[in-house]
Amino acid sequence: MKIDHKLIEKYHLGQCSPTEQFLVEEWLLDDTLESEPLSISITKKTKLETDIWAELSSHIDQSGVPTIAPAKKYNFTYTGIAASIVLLLCFGFYQFSQDAEKTAAIFDNGTSAGLKYINQNSYNIILGKNARAEINTDTGEFKTSGNMMFIPKKNFAFSFFGTDKKKELKHGETYFVLKPQKNGKQVIISKSELTFLAPTIQHELKIQFNII
């Protein structure tokens, strides 16, 4: 779905569907730059370049006047260093505790028949009805019941029940983590692999996750 001014306006008016709301929030939080190339003609481009160069040339020959910083009257060096160290330590501990909180997490949608959208620093997850996920990004453990969509914000290697090797989940791709099969085996497929499932199941998952 493309985020445009209409969708953002809808978002501010509170008229978005949960999926749209989620997508807008994800877009707002996303700090990667996606810009279209400038649509200007060659002539305009050349003129723009010449103008910038003309503006630049007028400054290039000016010699800079060296500035001398006035000597400080009071020497707070040691106090400053100590304060910085304390500040850094506090910040470090804060960050550490934040990260520690996020590496292992449990999400539960047991009480809801609708979808539950969760936005974490390193991934988004959309829980289907009665779904539950235990995720540890440190150890790579990923335990689930029910169906969910998982959208990594960086590359992860996760181990799933029933397989001995870790599966690489890629940033930028959407994954379906489906409820464990009768043999306990976890099923995880990327959105592009959805096409290989039977059409009836593809359709059912699209309806459940509101992605038609």
Next chain:
Amino acid sequence: MLSNRFTLFLSLLLLHLVISCRTEDEGRNTDGKYSLYTMNKDLGNTIITSNTIDSGNLTISKNGIDIPTQQFDRSIIAKDKHFYFLRAGKFRKYTLESNGLKEIAQLAMQDQHIENINWLDRDTLLLFTSDNKTNRRLWVYKITVNDFKINQQQEVKLPSASADFKILSVGFGTIHQQQLLIGYTFNKVINETDFTTIDTMYIATLDKKTLQLENIQKDTRSSYPGGVNTVQSYSFHDENGNFYFMSCPGIALGNSPSKPTAIFRIDNNSPHINPTYFLNLTAKTHNHAYGMWYLGNNQAIIRSERRDRYTDFSDHHSTYQFEYYVVDLISQTTTKLNLPFDKGTRKESVLVENGKAYITIDDAKDQHQVWIYDIKSKDIQVGLTLDQATDFIVRIDRLH
């Protein structure tokens, strides 16, 4: 000085940004006679076109045109230098450019998806669509693609078969004996990963012009009379006007695996399924199959799975298991072709032309090749090869 140099640096950077880079287009043929749709290891999709598929090597990075997976998938229709796809409520027409597909026309088709298509001639396309919400209703669209107009659009009301089986699957829609025949069945969802199909195949006969329903035939010898044919082919008319279709009750389509995969015939002089013709493929190969392409002279190729090689639906597509058989439709013999195991559930992997069948195979050696089967001499050779950035060649089409 420092600040000036810094300004200069910033300005040069700005200049560099203003004069934006153009993509490298060399090598990306947009006008080849054949097109291959690939799903790649980096999870991207590409279309590669080439004037020959008999030999040569092409690479995804140099020759592939990126197809955004948020917008398209391998069910894209390729015909006469154009591509067609139903997306976001509109049936759209595209041309292929070196930087992607360029939309040139669109038709509103709100909340629907394509179940099946049939080209009546080079300009006329029949679409059989169902609604996204219930997947139970059926519409027929007649579209002329050159001026891109809907000439007929009608809902066909098919009676329910059972209260449990609420989902419609269309297996084929074809003009036979001046009537429109629609093969279909019904599915039941058990949960998000399990479903099954009713034990009957249905064929509706409709007036070709008014699309009025005239009668419905039932056949219980198998179920699921073919699948979505924009993904894979399951039926054809032979030179004499006999219509053949295959049933697909295996786990990849009907998931009613106790029924056999079989080929059925509607004779050229009758609107009814021939009750005595029954080519039971499962009895011959001890497996289910999906996909059938006509070679001419009463021979067809089928793509058959290997039950002993995959576990369940989750590894069905990633397992090297698919075998290709040549089937004699009259003598009912099956001959396995000497080809490596292929992977990928349902693929439009066969193109028949000039006495040859071009078969795309993604094999266990991570080779992604077009294999050429000479129908007369039965020789098999390797043709065009793609590089290992490819994961699956999911379709091969003649583009013009």
